[in-house]
Structure formats: structure tokens, C-alpha cells
Amino acid sequence: MRIDLHAHSTASDGTDPPGELAEKAAAAGLDVVALTDHDTTAGWEAAAAALPAGLTLVRGAELSGRWYGAEPTVGLHLLAYLFDPGHGPLAAELARVRRSREQRAERTVALLNDGGIDVTVPEIREYAAGGTVGRPHLAQALIRRGLVETVSEAFAPEWLGRRYRLPKADIDAFTAVRLVNEAGGVSVLAHPRASSRGHIVPDTLIAELAAAGLWGVEADHTDHTADDRAHVRRLARDLGLRVTGSSDYHGTNKTVRLGAFTTDPSVYEDLISAATGTVPLVGA
Template sequence: MRIDLHTHSNRSDGTTSPADVVAEAAEAGLDVVALTDHDTTRGWDDAADAARRVGIDVVRGIEISCRHRGISIHLLAYLPAPEGELFDEMERARESRVTRAERMVERLGRDVPITYEQVLAQAGPDATIGRPHIADALVANGVVPDRSTAFEHLLSNSGPYHVGHYAIDPVRAVTLVRAAGGVPVMAHPFADVRGRVVGDAVIEEMIDAGLLGLEAHHRDHTPEQVRHARDLARTHDLLVTGSSDYHGDGKPNRLGENTTEPDQYERLVALATSDVGVVRGR
């Protein structure tokens, strides 16, 4: 089995629809794919329908935006019940992202050609508007050649146009995912190429709250960081996952470039306690 547990559609910051993510996963030879859009479940139904059409299993998930003392943390939540306090927090984060995007575009518009209407034109239906859509509008307007260049300066966290947004504390997020019957796995925990990362002490606090896994195999991890994640997982009997973090054309990540071992996947599914099951397409 080939299993990729981290992908994004145009319901958040990917460039393809949920159905197309699933179809592309099948074409890439995957047996299982998880749709994990940022702070939203709006792609779940379309992904489930596509799974049955193309013959691939789909795990319904979310990537939750968290923050600890100014450091961004991403928490993957697999198979949580789509209701309750966790989803209230996600909606708060989603609304904060939208207002943040509006304010960033207002700041950018003083110096470069961009409007919020142009940003909206880059987003899919029901998408959570964010910096990737601003980047796409900057590319379309010829301000920068690609998303990566936009994020290097204009949209960076330390750049002149930066605006913060609401993000839940990671320990509380883990608690809420477990309360929703989901399986919390920390995404790319040591990927300092993305910015500052938390130390093991914070991860151990998350483990004490119910964290169940670490995404060790990710393109933004060095071999040393992969080993560290695997060692930490072994010490605390955590799941070890591997994923592409696919965003369509928005990033160079390719479906199936990193995968999760079948025994880890089976354990993950068994740990979920909600009524949200894997969509069986095979």
C-alpha cells in the first residue's frame, strides 16, 4: 500500500479541487490519501465522492493552525467529528485569516498593484483566503515570478506587510482533537527551513495532552531531523507518518513523494474514536 496523509485542495491553499486531488492521487499510484485543508472540512464531501469514483481510500482530516509563544505549529487532525469546540476554534481561525488577508492587501496596495478582488479571483469556492492567494495575485499581476518569491519578502512573517492572525495553543488543540474522537499528529515538527520551531519540551507537553504521532518523513526535514522525529516517536510510542504536503501547482511537492507505512496507517485508523470513518473506494 502507498499512503499519503497530508494534502491540500483549493478549499484552503492548494490549487486543485478536492475531487481532482483524489483523482491525481489515484493516478500517482496511491492507495490511500488524506485531504487535510487548513482549518476547514469544506472539501470532505467532494473528496469522498471522488474516492468512490476512482477507487482510492480517503482519510478525512484537517490541518489546524496553532501558535506557541509566537512560533507557528501545524497540527494534523485525522477523522475528528465535525462539530463542537474544535470546529468553533477552526471557524475563528478561518475568520481571522480572512480579515488578516484584507489588511495585508491594503498594506501591499500602497506600494504594488494588487486589490482584494484580485486575490479572491485566485481562490477556489469556499476557500479559506490566505497568503498563498495573495501570492498568486502578485504573480498574476507580474509583481513576482512565483509564490516562493512572494513569501521570501513581501509575504514573509518578518516582512513589512505582515499581519498576524488567530491561532489556537497547540496543547489545547490536541485536547480538542482527542475530544472530537480524532487522531492528532504534529506536522513537519522540526522543519526549521520554514521558520522557528519549538523544542522537544513543547512537543512533550503536547504528548501529555494526547498527541499521537509525528510527521517525520517530509521534504522540509533533513535526514537528521527525520531521525530525531523517529527517535522521539519511539521514546513515546507515537505514530510515525510520511506525507507529501501536496498543494497542486502552488508548491513543488508531489503526491506520494513521502508515504506512511501500512502498519502505522492501520494503527492511526484504529485510534480514531469518532463516527467519521475512512471513505472506502477500493
């Protein structure tokens, strides 16, 4: 089985609508794909409706988390799988973060305007196509103006990586793990050593999250070196965490392809056994 547990659609910052993402996953030879849009479940229904025969859909989300136990604080991403989307406290936190994303986009547009760059909020929302607003949509505005050529270039320090980067109201990391567990889901820490994305998540923090109920950690990821992947695997073994691998596919916003990294079938079986919030869907 080929299992990719981390992919994004236009419900957040991917470029493929959820239904097309499901079709592309099947065409890429995947048996299982997880839809993990940022802080939203908005793409679940469309992906399920377009599910090709034989492809299994794992419904999930990538939560924007933050550890407030250090200065500066540490941002992290938590992959939540097979949770109950009707769980009130978790749904409320996701809604709060989405509102914060909208507000951050508005403030970033104002900052860009102050820097002499003529960008508008309606334009950014148009790029988001009704999905969760993120920095890639701001990047599209810079690309359209010829200021950068790619999303990766737009995330450089002189642009959205630092100069025009503003914070959003993330979920406390320990609260996020607890809420996912309460919603019957399974939580996996995404790309913990992807230094290009910001802070490396400290091993000591991962150990604390494991003690608080974290289920697994993503080791095989395009932003991890071979040494990073080996380090995460050793740490997971020591902490009793499961290890996953995923593409973190974003369509044309990144060069990585679906199935670039995959998860061992035995880990996937453990995941679906552990979850009680919802179940995978299989295309008929």
C-alpha cells in the first residue's frame, strides 16, 4: 500500500480543489491519501464526493499550534486525523484561528501598501477561492506583480518570511493535542525539524507533548534531511511515538509530488484503530 498522510487543497493553501486532489492521488498510485488543510475541514465533503474507486480518504486537518513555554515562542503544526468535526471545543478553536488568519492577511496587506506595494484584500481573498487564507495567497499577489517568481521566493526574509510577516493567534500546543484526543482523533507532529519553516521543535518539547497524548511524529518529509529523518526516528522510538511519512503536497505552490514520502501500512493500521471520531472513506 502507498499511503500519503499530508496533502492540501484549495480549502486552504493548495492549488487543487478537493475533488481534483482525490483524483490526482489515485492517478499517482496512492491507496490512501489524507486531506489535511490548515485549520479547516471545509474540503472534506467535496473530496469524499469525488473519491475514485479504490482510493481511501483519511479526513484530517493541520492545526496551527504554538508553544508558549519559551521566548521567543515556538510555532508548530499538528496533523489531526479522523476526529469528530462536530466536537464543539475543537471546532471553536479552528474557527478562531481562521478568523485570525483573515485578520493577519488584512494587516499584511496594509503593511505591503505602506511599503509601496499595491495589493488589496479582495484580491487575496480571490486567490484563496473561499478557503482558509494563508501566506501563499499573499505570495500570489507578489508573483502577479513580478516582484518574485515563486511562492518559495515570496517566503524569503525580505518578503513574507520576515519583513512582511505578522503573527496569528495559534492554538496552544498542549491544548491542541488534548482537543484532538477528546474529539476522538489522532495527533501527529508535522515536520518537527524543518528549519526552513521556522524554529526546530525541541526534543524536550516533543517529549512533553508525547506525555500529554501526542500519538506520532512525521519523520519522512521533503524539508527533512536524511540526518533529520534518522534523528526523528530515534526520538520516536525512545518516546514510544509512531512515525509517519508524507508529501505535504500543495499543488503548484510547491514542487513536491503526491506520494513523495509515504507511511508504513502497519502504522496506518494502528492509526485507524486508535481513532474513534470518524472513519476512513473508501471510494466505491
